[in-house]
Amino acid sequence: MSAPLAPPPVQAGAMYRALVGIGAVCGLAVVLVFQATAPVIARNRAEALERAILDVVPGAATSRAYELAEDGTFAPATGEAGHDRRVYAAYDADGAFVGLAIDCRGMGYQDTIAVLWGYSPAAQAIVGLRVLESRETPGLGDRIETDPAFRANFERLDVALDDAGQSLAHPVETVAHGKKESPWQVDGITGATISSKAIGKILDESASYWLPKLRPRLADFASPPPVPVAEGGER
Amino acid sequence: MSARLPVAPGPSPTDEFLKGLWRENPVFVQVLGMCPVLAVSNTARNALAMGLATLFVLVASNATISMIRKLVPKPVRIATYILVIASFVTIVDYAIQAISLELHKALGAFISLIVVNCIILGRAEAFASKHGVVASVADGLGMGLGFALALSCLGAVREILGSGSLFGVALFGPGFQEWVVMILPSGGFFTLAGWLLVFAALKRRRAPRPNRGPVENAA
Numbered sequence: 001m002s003a004p005l006a007p008p009p010v011q012a013g014a015m016y017r018a019l020v021g022i023g024a025v026c027g028l029a030v031v032l033v034f035q036a037t038a039p040v041i042a043r044n045r046a047e048a049l050e051r052a053i054l055d056v057v058p059g060a061a062t063s064r065a066y067e068l069a070e071d072g073t074f075a076p077a078t079g080e081a082g083h084d085r086r087v088y089a090a091y092d093a094d095g096a097f098v099g100l101a102i103d104c105r106g107m108g109y110q111d112t113i114a115v116l117w118g119y120s121p122a123a124q125a126i127v128g129l130r131v132l133e134s135r136e137t138p139g140l141g142d143r144i145e146t147d148p149a150f151r152a153n154f155e156r157l158d159v160a161l162d163d164a165g166q167s168l169a170h171p172v173e174t175v176a177h178g179k180k181e182s183p184w185q186v187d188g189i190t191g192a193t194i195s196s197k198a199i200g201k202i203l204d205e206s207a208s209y210w211l212p213k214l215r216p217r218l219a220d221f222a223s224p225p226p227v228p229v230a231e232g233g234e235r
Numbered sequence: 236m237s238a239r240l241p242v243a244p245g246p247s248p249t250d251e252f253l254k255g256l257w258r259e260n261p262v263f264v265q266v267l268g269m270c271p272v273l274a275v276s277n278t279a280r281n282a283l284a285m286g287l288a289t290l291f292v293l294v295a296s297n298a299t300i301s302m303i304r305k306l307v308p309k310p311v312r313i314a315t316y317i318l319v320i321a322s323f324v325t326i327v328d329y330a331i332q333a334i335s336l337e338l339h340k341a342l343g344a345f346i347s348l349i350v351v352n353c354i355i356l357g358r359a360e361a362f363a364s365k366h367g368v369v370a371s372v373a374d375g376l377g378m379g380l381g382f383a384l385a386l387s388c389l390g391a392v393r394e395i396l397g398s399g400s401l402f403g404v405a406l407f408g409p410g411f412q413e414w415v416v417m418i419l420p421s422g423g424f425f426t427l428a429g430w431l432l433v434f435a436a437l438k439r440r441r442a443p444r445p446n447r448g449p450v451e452n453a454a
Contacts, residue, residue, distance in 0.1 A: 010309065019315065022315050022318055026321075033329050041329070041336075
Protein backbone atom coordinates (compact mmCIF):
# COMPACT_ATOMS: atom_id res chain seq x y z
CA MET A 1 0.00 0.00 0.00
CA SER A 2 1.50 3.33 -1.02
CA ALA A 3 1.88 6.23 1.41
CA PRO A 4 -0.28 9.29 0.79
CA LEU A 5 1.36 11.86 -1.44
CA ALA A 6 2.90 14.71 0.59
CA PRO A 7 2.83 18.21 -0.91
CA PRO A 8 6.19 19.21 -2.43
CA PRO A 9 8.31 21.26 -0.01
CA VAL A 10 8.33 24.98 -0.65
CA GLN A 11 11.76 26.41 -1.23
CA ALA A 12 12.75 29.26 1.09
CA GLY A 13 13.97 31.19 -1.94
CA ALA A 14 10.49 31.18 -3.48
CA MET A 15 9.01 32.63 -0.30
CA TYR A 16 11.69 35.34 -0.13
CA ARG A 17 11.15 36.21 -3.76
CA ALA A 18 7.38 36.45 -3.34
CA LEU A 19 7.48 38.57 -0.18
CA VAL A 20 10.33 40.85 -1.22
CA GLY A 21 9.02 41.30 -4.75
CA ILE A 22 5.44 42.07 -3.74
CA GLY A 23 6.68 44.25 -0.87
CA ALA A 24 8.83 46.27 -3.27
CA VAL A 25 5.95 46.78 -5.73
CA CYS A 26 3.54 47.75 -2.92
CA GLY A 27 6.10 50.11 -1.42
CA LEU A 28 6.68 51.78 -4.77
CA ALA A 29 2.93 52.23 -5.32
CA VAL A 30 2.43 53.78 -1.86
CA VAL A 31 5.37 56.17 -2.28
CA LEU A 32 4.17 57.26 -5.73
CA VAL A 33 0.66 57.96 -4.43
CA PHE A 34 2.10 59.78 -1.41
CA GLN A 35 4.22 61.99 -3.63
CA ALA A 36 1.30 62.70 -5.94
CA THR A 37 -1.13 63.60 -3.13
CA ALA A 38 1.22 65.30 -0.61
CA PRO A 39 1.07 68.79 -2.20
CA VAL A 40 -2.73 68.60 -2.46
CA ILE A 41 -3.07 67.45 1.15
CA ALA A 42 -0.71 70.18 2.38
CA ARG A 43 -2.70 72.78 0.43
CA ASN A 44 -6.01 71.46 1.83
CA ARG A 45 -4.62 71.67 5.38
CA ALA A 46 -3.29 75.17 4.89
CA GLU A 47 -6.60 76.32 3.38
CA ALA A 48 -8.59 74.74 6.22
CA LEU A 49 -6.36 76.48 8.76
CA GLU A 50 -6.61 79.79 6.91
CA ARG A 51 -10.41 79.52 6.86
CA ALA A 52 -10.44 78.73 10.57
CA ILE A 53 -8.17 81.72 11.39
CA LEU A 54 -10.32 84.13 9.39
CA ASP A 55 -13.39 82.65 11.06
CA VAL A 56 -12.19 83.17 14.65
CA VAL A 57 -10.87 86.72 14.18
CA PRO A 58 -13.73 88.98 13.01
CA GLY A 59 -12.73 91.39 10.25
CA ALA A 60 -9.65 89.38 9.26
CA ALA A 61 -8.83 89.04 5.57
CA THR A 62 -5.31 87.56 5.65
CA SER A 63 -3.07 85.92 8.20
CA ARG A 64 0.53 85.00 8.88
CA ALA A 65 2.18 82.44 11.15
CA TYR A 66 4.64 83.65 13.82
CA GLU A 67 6.97 81.71 16.08
CA LEU A 68 7.94 82.50 19.63
CA ALA A 69 11.73 82.92 19.80
CA GLU A 70 13.90 82.02 22.78
CA ASP A 71 14.24 85.70 23.73
CA GLY A 72 10.46 86.09 23.99
CA THR A 73 9.99 87.95 20.70
CA PHE A 74 7.78 86.85 17.81
CA ALA A 75 9.12 86.49 14.27
CA PRO A 76 7.50 85.23 11.05
CA ALA A 77 7.45 81.43 11.12
CA THR A 78 10.13 79.70 9.15
CA GLY A 79 10.04 76.11 10.38
CA GLU A 80 7.62 73.59 11.73
CA ALA A 81 7.28 74.83 15.31
CA GLY A 82 4.76 73.02 17.49
CA HIS A 83 1.49 74.62 18.53
CA ASP A 84 3.06 75.70 21.85
CA ARG A 85 5.43 78.05 19.98
CA ARG A 86 3.27 79.23 17.09
CA VAL A 87 0.49 81.83 16.76
CA TYR A 88 -1.26 83.34 13.75
CA ALA A 89 -1.59 87.08 13.31
CA ALA A 90 -4.67 88.25 11.41
CA TYR A 91 -4.92 91.43 9.30
CA ASP A 92 -7.87 93.23 7.76
CA ALA A 93 -8.25 94.10 4.08
CA ASP A 94 -6.09 97.21 4.57
CA GLY A 95 -3.28 95.21 6.15
CA ALA A 96 -3.90 96.47 9.67
CA PHE A 97 -3.32 94.00 12.52
CA VAL A 98 -6.69 93.03 14.03
CA GLY A 99 -6.01 90.03 16.23
CA LEU A 100 -4.41 86.69 16.84
CA ALA A 101 -5.49 83.10 16.39
CA ILE A 102 -4.08 80.53 18.78
CA ASP A 103 -4.11 76.79 18.42
CA CYS A 104 -4.32 74.69 21.57
CA ARG A 105 -5.48 71.30 22.73
CA GLY A 106 -6.55 69.41 25.83
CA MET A 107 -8.37 66.35 27.03
CA GLY A 108 -12.09 66.12 26.36
CA TYR A 109 -14.55 63.37 27.32
CA GLN A 110 -13.34 60.79 24.79
CA ASP A 111 -10.09 62.09 23.35
CA THR A 112 -8.01 65.20 22.79
CA ILE A 113 -9.90 68.28 21.61
CA ALA A 114 -7.97 70.69 19.38
CA VAL A 115 -9.25 74.25 19.36
CA LEU A 116 -8.37 77.47 17.54
CA TRP A 117 -9.39 80.65 19.37
CA GLY A 118 -9.29 84.24 18.25
CA TYR A 119 -7.98 87.05 20.45
CA SER A 120 -8.76 90.72 20.07
CA PRO A 121 -6.07 92.88 21.73
CA ALA A 122 -8.42 95.89 21.63
CA ALA A 123 -11.19 94.07 23.51
CA GLN A 124 -8.80 91.90 25.57
CA ALA A 125 -11.22 89.09 24.87
CA ILE A 126 -11.64 85.82 23.03
CA VAL A 127 -13.71 86.75 19.99
CA GLY A 128 -14.11 83.45 18.19
CA LEU A 129 -13.61 79.72 18.59
CA ARG A 130 -13.36 76.82 16.18
CA VAL A 131 -13.02 73.17 17.16
CA LEU A 132 -10.35 71.73 14.86
CA GLU A 133 -10.37 68.13 16.08
CA SER A 134 -12.81 66.37 18.36
CA ARG A 135 -14.07 62.87 18.91
CA GLU A 136 -16.71 63.86 21.45
CA THR A 137 -19.95 61.89 21.61
CA PRO A 138 -22.10 62.56 18.53
CA GLY A 139 -25.28 64.36 19.51
CA LEU A 140 -24.01 65.24 23.00
CA GLY A 141 -20.38 66.26 23.38
CA ASP A 142 -20.08 67.41 19.79
CA ARG A 143 -22.51 70.23 20.60
CA ILE A 144 -19.40 72.22 21.58
CA GLU A 145 -19.04 72.63 17.81
CA THR A 146 -22.67 73.10 16.81
CA ASP A 147 -24.70 74.59 19.69
CA PRO A 148 -25.36 78.27 18.82
CA ALA A 149 -25.90 79.22 22.48
CA PHE A 150 -22.56 77.69 23.46
CA ARG A 151 -20.76 79.31 20.54
CA ALA A 152 -22.19 82.68 21.61
CA ASN A 153 -19.94 82.46 24.70
CA PHE A 154 -16.96 83.12 22.47
CA GLU A 155 -18.21 86.26 20.77
CA ARG A 156 -16.64 88.19 23.67
CA LEU A 157 -15.12 86.15 26.50
CA ASP A 158 -13.07 88.30 28.85
CA VAL A 159 -9.41 87.22 29.15
CA ALA A 160 -7.93 90.51 30.40
CA LEU A 161 -4.63 90.22 32.27
CA ASP A 162 -4.14 91.40 35.85
CA ASP A 163 -2.23 94.60 36.65
CA ALA A 164 1.11 92.80 36.69
CA GLY A 165 0.35 91.33 33.26
CA GLN A 166 1.51 87.87 34.38
CA SER A 167 -1.79 86.01 34.64
CA LEU A 168 -5.46 86.33 33.79
CA ALA A 169 -7.39 88.76 35.98
CA HIS A 170 -10.16 86.17 36.15
CA PRO A 171 -9.62 82.53 35.17
CA VAL A 172 -11.91 81.29 32.41
CA GLU A 173 -14.40 78.88 33.93
CA THR A 174 -17.37 76.90 32.67
CA VAL A 175 -20.53 77.20 34.78
CA ALA A 176 -23.78 75.24 34.64
CA HIS A 177 -26.14 76.19 31.85
CA GLY A 178 -28.02 79.40 32.69
CA LYS A 179 -25.71 80.31 35.59
CA LYS A 180 -23.35 82.61 33.69
CA GLU A 181 -23.01 85.96 35.48
CA SER A 182 -19.60 87.31 34.50
CA PRO A 183 -17.99 87.95 31.09
CA TRP A 184 -15.15 85.48 31.80
CA GLN A 185 -17.55 82.60 32.45
CA VAL A 186 -18.58 80.04 29.83
CA ASP A 187 -22.24 79.03 29.89
CA GLY A 188 -22.06 75.20 29.83
CA ILE A 189 -24.19 72.70 27.94
CA THR A 190 -26.64 70.45 29.73
CA GLY A 191 -25.88 66.90 28.59
CA ALA A 192 -22.35 67.80 27.54
CA THR A 193 -20.98 68.91 30.90
CA ILE A 194 -17.55 67.31 30.58
CA SER A 195 -16.98 68.50 27.01
CA SER A 196 -18.05 72.08 27.74
CA LYS A 197 -15.94 72.16 30.92
CA ALA A 198 -13.01 70.83 28.91
CA ILE A 199 -13.32 73.78 26.51
CA GLY A 200 -13.26 76.24 29.42
CA LYS A 201 -10.19 74.52 30.90
CA ILE A 202 -8.36 74.38 27.56
CA LEU A 203 -9.01 78.09 26.94
CA ASP A 204 -7.96 79.02 30.47
CA GLU A 205 -4.68 77.13 30.19
CA SER A 206 -3.93 78.41 26.71
CA ALA A 207 -4.79 82.05 27.51
CA SER A 208 -2.77 81.88 30.76
CA TYR A 209 0.22 80.56 28.81
CA TRP A 210 0.06 82.86 25.79
CA LEU A 211 -1.36 86.22 26.81
CA PRO A 212 1.44 87.24 29.25
CA LYS A 213 3.88 86.53 26.39
CA LEU A 214 1.79 88.20 23.68
CA ARG A 215 0.57 91.41 25.32
CA PRO A 216 4.02 93.06 25.65
CA ARG A 217 4.99 91.99 22.10
CA LEU A 218 1.94 93.07 20.06
CA ALA A 219 4.17 95.44 18.09
CA ASP A 220 5.97 92.40 16.61
CA PHE A 221 2.85 91.59 14.60
CA ALA A 222 2.13 95.06 13.24
CA SER A 223 5.14 95.68 11.03
CA PRO A 224 5.50 92.89 8.44
CA PRO A 225 3.13 92.82 5.48
CA PRO A 226 0.58 90.03 5.77
CA VAL A 227 1.32 86.86 3.87
CA PRO A 228 -1.25 84.06 3.57
CA VAL A 229 -0.66 81.34 6.15
CA ALA A 230 -0.32 78.83 3.32
CA GLU A 231 3.02 80.45 2.45
CA GLY A 232 4.13 80.81 6.05
CA GLY A 233 3.92 77.08 6.65
CA GLU A 234 1.16 74.88 7.88
CA ARG A 235 0.35 74.23 11.48
CA MET B 236 -13.02 3.38 -22.81
CA SER B 237 -14.57 5.14 -19.86
CA ALA B 238 -17.35 7.64 -20.35
CA ARG B 239 -16.60 11.23 -19.40
CA LEU B 240 -18.66 12.66 -16.62
CA PRO B 241 -20.44 15.88 -17.59
CA VAL B 242 -18.87 18.91 -15.90
CA ALA B 243 -21.32 21.44 -14.52
CA PRO B 244 -20.47 24.97 -15.62
CA GLY B 245 -19.31 27.26 -12.76
CA PRO B 246 -21.12 30.41 -11.78
CA SER B 247 -20.80 33.24 -14.29
CA PRO B 248 -19.20 36.57 -13.32
CA THR B 249 -22.72 38.02 -13.18
CA ASP B 250 -23.69 35.41 -10.57
CA GLU B 251 -20.53 36.19 -8.61
CA PHE B 252 -21.44 39.88 -8.71
CA LEU B 253 -25.09 39.44 -7.73
CA LYS B 254 -24.48 37.10 -4.80
CA GLY B 255 -22.75 39.87 -2.79
CA LEU B 256 -25.66 42.22 -3.27
CA TRP B 257 -28.32 39.92 -1.90
CA ARG B 258 -27.80 36.18 -1.31
CA GLU B 259 -24.46 36.54 0.50
CA ASN B 260 -24.61 40.21 1.46
CA PRO B 261 -21.61 40.73 3.76
CA VAL B 262 -23.52 42.78 6.34
CA PHE B 263 -27.12 41.59 6.28
CA VAL B 264 -26.41 37.89 5.68
CA GLN B 265 -22.82 37.17 6.72
CA VAL B 266 -22.82 39.86 9.48
CA LEU B 267 -19.18 40.73 8.80
CA GLY B 268 -17.27 43.98 9.20
CA MET B 269 -19.44 45.14 12.08
CA CYS B 270 -16.87 47.57 13.49
CA PRO B 271 -17.08 50.14 10.67
CA VAL B 272 -20.74 49.30 10.04
CA LEU B 273 -21.72 50.45 13.52
CA ALA B 274 -19.11 53.18 13.97
CA VAL B 275 -19.36 55.30 10.83
CA SER B 276 -23.00 54.85 9.83
CA ASN B 277 -24.19 57.82 11.91
CA THR B 278 -24.69 59.86 8.73
CA ALA B 279 -25.49 58.78 5.18
CA ARG B 280 -22.47 60.66 3.79
CA ASN B 281 -19.98 58.98 6.13
CA ALA B 282 -21.57 55.59 5.49
CA LEU B 283 -21.46 55.98 1.72
CA ALA B 284 -17.86 57.22 1.80
CA MET B 285 -16.73 54.30 3.94
CA GLY B 286 -18.66 51.89 1.70
CA LEU B 287 -17.00 53.27 -1.44
CA ALA B 288 -13.52 53.21 0.16
CA THR B 289 -14.06 49.56 1.14
CA LEU B 290 -15.41 48.79 -2.34
CA PHE B 291 -12.25 50.18 -3.95
CA VAL B 292 -9.94 48.22 -1.64
CA LEU B 293 -11.96 45.04 -2.11
CA VAL B 294 -11.97 45.19 -5.91
CA ALA B 295 -8.31 46.23 -6.18
CA SER B 296 -7.07 43.65 -3.68
CA ASN B 297 -9.19 40.86 -5.20
CA ALA B 298 -7.85 41.64 -8.68
CA THR B 299 -4.22 41.83 -7.50
CA ILE B 300 -4.38 38.70 -5.37
CA SER B 301 -6.02 36.79 -8.20
CA MET B 302 -3.23 37.90 -10.57
CA ILE B 303 -0.40 36.86 -8.25
CA ARG B 304 -2.06 33.74 -6.83
CA LYS B 305 0.19 31.34 -8.75
CA LEU B 306 3.37 33.20 -7.77
CA VAL B 307 2.76 33.19 -4.02
CA PRO B 308 3.82 30.09 -2.03
CA LYS B 309 1.08 28.90 0.29
CA PRO B 310 2.96 29.40 3.61
CA VAL B 311 3.34 33.16 3.00
CA ARG B 312 0.02 33.84 1.28
CA ILE B 313 -1.69 35.58 4.25
CA ALA B 314 1.31 37.88 4.80
CA THR B 315 1.22 38.72 1.10
CA TYR B 316 -2.52 39.41 1.13
CA ILE B 317 -2.16 41.74 4.11
CA LEU B 318 0.67 43.57 2.35
CA VAL B 319 -1.45 44.09 -0.75
CA ILE B 320 -4.56 45.12 1.22
CA ALA B 321 -2.59 47.52 3.48
CA SER B 322 -1.06 49.18 0.42
CA PHE B 323 -4.47 49.82 -1.14
CA VAL B 324 -5.84 51.11 2.17
CA THR B 325 -2.92 53.54 2.46
CA ILE B 326 -3.60 54.73 -1.08
CA VAL B 327 -7.29 55.25 -0.25
CA ASP B 328 -6.30 57.11 2.93
CA TYR B 329 -4.14 59.58 0.96
CA ALA B 330 -6.81 59.93 -1.72
CA ILE B 331 -9.53 60.81 0.80
CA GLN B 332 -7.24 63.37 2.47
CA ALA B 333 -6.64 64.92 -0.93
CA ILE B 334 -10.36 64.95 -1.80
CA SER B 335 -11.78 66.21 1.50
CA LEU B 336 -10.10 66.75 4.87
CA GLU B 337 -13.54 67.08 6.46
CA LEU B 338 -14.52 63.63 5.23
CA HIS B 339 -11.20 62.20 6.40
CA LYS B 340 -11.78 63.76 9.81
CA ALA B 341 -15.29 62.28 9.99
CA LEU B 342 -14.16 58.76 9.06
CA GLY B 343 -11.21 58.96 11.46
CA ALA B 344 -9.31 55.80 12.27
CA PHE B 345 -11.81 53.61 10.45
CA ILE B 346 -10.12 54.18 7.09
CA SER B 347 -6.92 52.59 8.40
CA LEU B 348 -8.96 49.83 9.99
CA ILE B 349 -10.18 48.72 6.54
CA VAL B 350 -6.93 46.69 6.55
CA VAL B 351 -8.36 44.38 9.17
CA ASN B 352 -11.90 44.31 7.78
CA CYS B 353 -12.59 40.59 7.67
CA ILE B 354 -14.65 40.90 4.47
CA ILE B 355 -11.56 41.89 2.50
CA LEU B 356 -9.16 39.27 3.81
CA GLY B 357 -12.01 36.74 3.72
CA ARG B 358 -12.71 37.31 0.02
CA ALA B 359 -8.97 37.24 -0.75
CA GLU B 360 -8.52 33.86 0.92
CA ALA B 361 -11.87 32.28 0.05
CA PHE B 362 -12.29 33.54 -3.48
CA ALA B 363 -9.58 35.59 -5.19
CA SER B 364 -6.81 33.11 -4.37
CA LYS B 365 -8.75 30.36 -6.18
CA HIS B 366 -10.35 32.15 -9.14
CA GLY B 367 -9.42 34.17 -12.19
CA VAL B 368 -9.21 37.94 -12.38
CA VAL B 369 -12.62 38.55 -14.01
CA ALA B 370 -14.51 36.40 -11.50
CA SER B 371 -12.53 37.95 -8.60
CA VAL B 372 -13.28 41.49 -9.73
CA ALA B 373 -16.97 40.57 -10.10
CA ASP B 374 -16.93 39.06 -6.60
CA GLY B 375 -15.20 42.15 -5.16
CA LEU B 376 -17.64 44.50 -6.93
CA GLY B 377 -20.66 42.57 -5.67
CA MET B 378 -19.42 42.25 -2.10
CA GLY B 379 -18.19 45.85 -2.04
CA LEU B 380 -21.43 47.24 -3.41
CA GLY B 381 -23.38 45.02 -1.02
CA PHE B 382 -21.33 46.43 1.86
CA ALA B 383 -21.73 50.02 0.64
CA LEU B 384 -25.47 49.50 0.15
CA ALA B 385 -25.88 48.06 3.65
CA LEU B 386 -23.88 50.89 5.22
CA SER B 387 -25.92 53.46 3.30
CA CYS B 388 -29.18 51.84 4.47
CA LEU B 389 -28.01 52.14 8.08
CA GLY B 390 -26.63 55.63 7.60
CA ALA B 391 -29.82 56.90 5.95
CA VAL B 392 -32.11 55.64 8.74
CA ARG B 393 -29.81 56.89 11.49
CA GLU B 394 -29.37 60.33 9.94
CA ILE B 395 -33.07 60.79 9.16
CA LEU B 396 -34.17 59.89 12.68
CA GLY B 397 -31.13 61.17 14.56
CA SER B 398 -30.57 64.48 12.77
CA GLY B 399 -33.76 65.01 10.72
CA SER B 400 -31.74 65.19 7.50
CA LEU B 401 -30.43 63.04 4.66
CA PHE B 402 -26.98 63.73 3.15
CA GLY B 403 -27.06 66.99 5.14
CA VAL B 404 -30.36 68.18 3.62
CA ALA B 405 -32.95 68.96 6.30
CA LEU B 406 -36.12 66.90 5.79
CA PHE B 407 -38.34 68.18 8.56
CA GLY B 408 -39.29 71.56 9.98
CA PRO B 409 -37.60 73.23 12.95
CA GLY B 410 -40.11 71.56 15.28
CA PHE B 411 -38.63 68.11 14.63
CA GLN B 412 -37.20 66.55 17.78
CA GLU B 413 -34.12 64.52 16.88
CA TRP B 414 -33.81 60.97 18.20
CA VAL B 415 -30.34 61.52 19.59
CA VAL B 416 -30.03 57.83 20.47
CA MET B 417 -29.96 56.98 16.77
CA ILE B 418 -26.60 58.68 16.19
CA LEU B 419 -25.13 57.19 19.35
CA PRO B 420 -23.54 53.72 19.21
CA SER B 421 -26.69 52.12 20.61
CA GLY B 422 -28.66 53.54 17.67
CA GLY B 423 -26.34 51.64 15.35
CA PHE B 424 -27.30 48.36 17.02
CA PHE B 425 -31.02 49.21 16.92
CA THR B 426 -30.87 50.14 13.24
CA LEU B 427 -28.81 47.07 12.34
CA ALA B 428 -31.30 44.86 14.16
CA GLY B 429 -34.17 46.48 12.26
CA TRP B 430 -32.50 45.98 8.88
CA LEU B 431 -31.58 42.35 9.72
CA LEU B 432 -35.23 41.77 10.56
CA VAL B 433 -36.37 43.29 7.26
CA PHE B 434 -33.77 41.28 5.33
CA ALA B 435 -34.67 38.02 7.05
CA ALA B 436 -38.38 38.61 6.37
CA LEU B 437 -37.72 39.33 2.70
CA LYS B 438 -35.51 36.24 2.35
CA ARG B 439 -38.14 34.10 4.02
CA ARG B 440 -40.82 35.37 1.68
CA ARG B 441 -38.64 34.65 -1.36
CA ALA B 442 -37.51 31.22 -0.19
CA PRO B 443 -39.30 28.25 -1.88
CA ARG B 444 -41.82 26.42 0.27
CA PRO B 445 -40.81 22.96 1.60
CA ASN B 446 -43.43 21.08 -0.44
CA ARG B 447 -42.28 22.67 -3.67
CA GLY B 448 -38.61 21.86 -3.49
CA PRO B 449 -35.55 21.63 -1.29
CA VAL B 450 -34.98 24.32 1.29
CA GLU B 451 -32.10 26.55 0.32
CA ASN B 452 -29.85 28.44 2.61
CA ALA B 453 -31.25 26.72 5.67
CA ALA B 454 -28.25 27.95 7.66
